[in-house]
Amino acid sequence: MSQTDTASGGGQGLPPANTPPANTPPKAEAPSHRGARLRRRARSLGGLVLSLALTLLGLLLITFIIGRVMPIDPVLKVVGERATQAQYDAAYQAMGLDKPIWQQFLRYVSEVLRGDFGRSISTGHPVSEDLKRVFPATVELATLGTLIGVCVGVPLGVIAAARRGGWIDQIARVLALVGYSMPIFWLGLMGLLLFYGILGWIGGPGRQGIIYDGMVPTVTGMILIDSLIAGDWGAFRDAFSHIVLPASLLGYFSLAYISRMTRSFMLEQLSSEYVTTARVKGLSEARVVWGHAFRNILVPLITVIALSFGGLLEGSVLTEIVFSWPGIGQYITKALLAGDMNAVLGGTVLVGACFVGLNLISDLLYRVLDPRAS
Amino acid sequence: MSPLLSVRNLRVSFPTRSGTFDAVRGVSFDLGRERLGVVGESGSGKSMTGRAILGLVRPPGRVTADRMELDGQPILNLPERQMRALRGARISMVMQDPKFSLNPVMTIGRQITEGYRLHTRTTPQAARDKALEMLRAVQIRDPERVFDAYPHEVSGGMGQRIMIAMMLAPDPEILIADEPTSALDVSVRNEVLRIMDKLVRDRGMGLIFISHDLNLVAEFCDRVLIMYAGRVVEELPAHDLKNARHPYTQGLLNSLPRLDHPVERLSVLQRQDSWRDEEIATPFPGGL
Numbered sequence: 065m066s067q068t069d070t071a072s073g074g075g076q077g078l079p080p081a082n083t084p085p086a087n088t089p090p091k092a093e094a095p096s097h098r099g100a101r102l103r104r105r106a107r108s109l110g111g112l113v114l115s116l117a118l119t120l121l122g123l124l125l126i127t128f129i130i131g132r133v134m135p136i137d138p139v140l141k142v143v144g145e146r147a148t149q150a151q152y153d154a155a156y157q158a159m160g161l162d163k164p165i166w167q168q169f170l171r172y173v174s175e176v177l178r179g180d181f182g183r184s185i186s187t188g189h190p191v192s193e194d195l196k197r198v199f200p201a202t203v204e205l206a207t208l209g210t211l212i213g214v215c216v217g218v219p220l221g222v223i224a225a226a227r228r229g230g231w232i233d234q235i236a237r238v239l240a241l242v243g244y245s246m247p248i249f250w251l252g253l254m255g256l257l258l259f260y261g262i263l264g265w266i267g268g269p270g271r272q273g274i275i276y277d278g279m280v281p282t283v284t285g286m287i288l289i290d291s292l293i294a295g296d297w298g299a300f301r302d303a304f305s306h307i308v309l310p311a312s313l314l315g316y317f318s319l320a321y322i323s324r325m326t327r328s329f330m331l332e333q334l335s336s337e338y339v340t341t342a343r344v345k346g347l348s349e350a351r352v353v354w355g356h357a358f359r360n361i362l363v364p365l366i367t368v369i370a371l372s373f374g375g376l377l378e379g380s381v382l383t384e385i386v387f388s389w390p391g392i393g394q395y396i397t398k399a400l401l402a403g404d405m406n407a408v409l410g411g412t413v414l415v416g417a418c419f420v421g422l423n424l425i426s427d428l429l430y431r432v433l434d435p436r437a438s
Numbered sequence: 439m440s441p442l443l444s445v446r447n448l449r450v451s452f453p454t455r456s457g458t459f460d461a462v463r464g465v466s467f468d469l470g471r472e473r474l475g476v477v478g479e480s481g482s483g484k485s486m487t488g489r490a491i492l493g494l495v496r497p498p499g500r501v502t503a504d505r506m507e508l509d510g511q512p513i514l515n516l517p518e519r520q521m522r523a524l525r526g527a528r529i530s531m532v533m534q535d536p537k538f539s540l541n542p543v544m545t546i547g548r549q550i551t552e553g554y555r556l557h558t559r560t561t562p563q564a565a566r567d568k569a570l571e572m573l574r575a576v577q578i579r580d581p582e583r584v585f586d587a588y589p590h591e592v593s594g595g596m597g598q599r600i601m602i603a604m605m606l607a608p609d610p611e612i613l614i615a616d617e618p619t620s621a622l623d624v625s626v627r628n629e630v631l632r633i634m635d636k637l638v639r640d641r642g643m644g645l646i647f648i649s650h651d652l653n654l655v656a657e658f659c660d661r662v663l664i665m666y667a668g669r670v671v672e673e674l675p676a677h678d679l680k681n682a683r684h685p686y687t688q689g690l691l692n693s694l695p696r697l698d699h700p701v702e703r704l705s706v707l708q709r710q711d712s713w714r715d716e717e718i719a720t721p722f723p724g725g726l
């Protein structure tokens with residue numbers, strides 16, 4: 065693009081708004097071009113939504129196929145081992161398994177769209193109800209963990225890059241190394257032993273203490289938020305004392321990842337020419353780093369954060385098990401071991417949809433944050 | 439009268455695995471309110487000289503000099519805070535490629551006003567007026583529109599004029615132009631240079647014009663320093679380039695195509711090891 069750019073606008077200043085040079089977009093939009101710019105935006109947004117819909121459909125296709133190829137007879141799971149042939153056949157037909165495969169898929173898609181994932185054989189509840197119960201627990205933990213990871217990891221990575229080789233950089237390096245190499249269940253157990261068992265500073269496993277169990281009316285399913293809505297400070301404190309350790313652990317692991325990525329993004333920006341320009345202007349190093357370089361890493365950084373958040377939304381099984389945290393990771397794992405395919409696939413679709421949603425959000429932010437995007 | 443900028447025995451060195459590497463090895467010159475060209479091949483230390491003057495050689499690079507004075511004030515290795523007060527306000531620099539030297543996610547207006555407001559502490563409105571005035575001064579026809587545009591929305595030639603407007607807004611006394619046109623299309627090169635030249639002369643500034651291009655330097659400068667391997671090998675008035683005595687300068691001149699005296703083949707510069715270190719006829723006889 066650079067060739068035509070340089071040739072077209074270079075000598076004569078901006079080309080007049082109403083006569084853009086042949087097949088080069090006009091530089092610096094005139095007001096009259098704003099409509100066109102909006103239309104272009106709308107069209108690309110439409111494309112984005114379409115590609116998301118296709119992604120979701122692909123996800124459903126995959127979960128559907130997995131459901132069919134698993135060596136688990138869905139009918140048998142429903143009617144039980146001792147059903148008669150007639151009972152079996154009736155259930156077989158009721159589940160639509162005698163229909164052509166594409167009809168089965170359409171039926172599956174329409175069920176999922178209605179939020180119907182079938183019944184979980186291990187809990188006996190509809191899978192959607194189970195998910196409503198377990199997913200908020202994971203979301204709460206993942207959000208808090210990511211918050212810690214971002215609030216500590218981003219500044220740490222930025223400072224480590226700005227003072228490359230300094231003591232903060234060294235500390236960040238060690239922290240990340242430990243974060244990458246330490247098994248989380250071990251850290252979790254040690255943390256429980258120390259802070260709960262010995263010091264008694266925090267609540268033990270689970271989301272709540274026994275006295276508060278079920279005391280707060282469920283609104284969002286996230287106890288921290290629900291207890292705030294109910295104005296119940298005791299319940300809030302109790303829930304916080306339970307979540308603080310697992311959230312810190314997840315936060316530590318996401319911090320390790322986020323700070324490393326932030327650092328390498330920043331190093332790349334800090335060696336670029338516009339940073340020298342900013343220094344030549346006489347700006348303070350803080351303004352050079354945060355006002356110039358940092359603004360340029362926001363787009364890739366958001367993708368990294370979204371990925372790390374998505375990873376935590378899958379439910380970190382080990383953390384959930386160590387802390388008896390009734391989240392989606394545990395739920396899916398148990399369902400998998402029990403051959404409870406409805407629950408497994410329902411959970412998978414939910415997590416997959418979250419990934420797609422996060423992707424959408426980071427895509428939209430990219431359009432907002434980078435003027436070159438549209 | 440003391441010169442604007444006075445540099446003696448400037449050295450810039452970098453530690454490397456195989457010992458220290460000297461990028462600049464004892465450069466000396468004075469700059470008045472004039473246009474000083476610096477010519478030399480790639481890696482000869484031209485940019486490093488400019489950066490050393492601005493205090494922008496990052497560690498582990500080391501800068502030493504017997505003297506580095508701005509208007510009689512020593513500026514070598516000043517504390518960072520004092521150096522920042524000089525940068526932009528009294529010495530400024532335009533770099534090679536506006537595509538990379540403008541911040542892609544900040545509007546052009548903000549980038550211009552930012553430095554100006556820092557050094558003058560004026561209101562946003564006054565800074566905006568100044569920025570528009572500067573954009574007009576570099577012959578941008580539609581300054582209001584460009585003010586709100588982003589760097590990717592302007593062409594290379596305009597980008598470089600914007601850089602010049604930005605760097606001259608706080609009224610520095612010295613401008614270092616580090617190959618300001620080598621990334622530009624040939625057709626806009628001269629225009630950008632003429633605009634820069636006019637502004638620099640109208641303001642009575644000192645200009646250090648770094649370039650590969652002897653012809654360009656001869657046209658736009660009063661005096662020329664020829665650098666080779668981190669040293670100044672020759673210094674002479676721009677109109678006097680033909681009379682260069684140093685074989686390196688003569689070699690450079692002979693490898694230029696000439697309209698008045700066409701030749702079948704341009705001669706290729708043959709470098710000699712002795713140029714690196716031999717004592718040259720110093721422009722400051724008797725030492726400094």
Ligand SMILES: Nc1ncnc2c1ncn2[C@@H]1O[C@H](COP(=O)(O)OP(=O)(O)OP(=O)(O)O)[C@@H](O)[C@H]1O
Binds near residue numbers: 452478479486487499
């Ligand atoms: N950080 C660094 N560490 C080691 N050597 C460096 C560093 N930066 C620059 N140099 C070396 O310093 C020498 C001078 O570089 P400089 O950029 O001043 O050359 P130049 O004359 O501007 O060349 P060009 O015309 O290519 O811009 C080069 O040989 C370069 O390799």
Ligand SMILES: [Mg+2]
Binds near residue numbers: 485
């Ligand atoms: Mg250079």
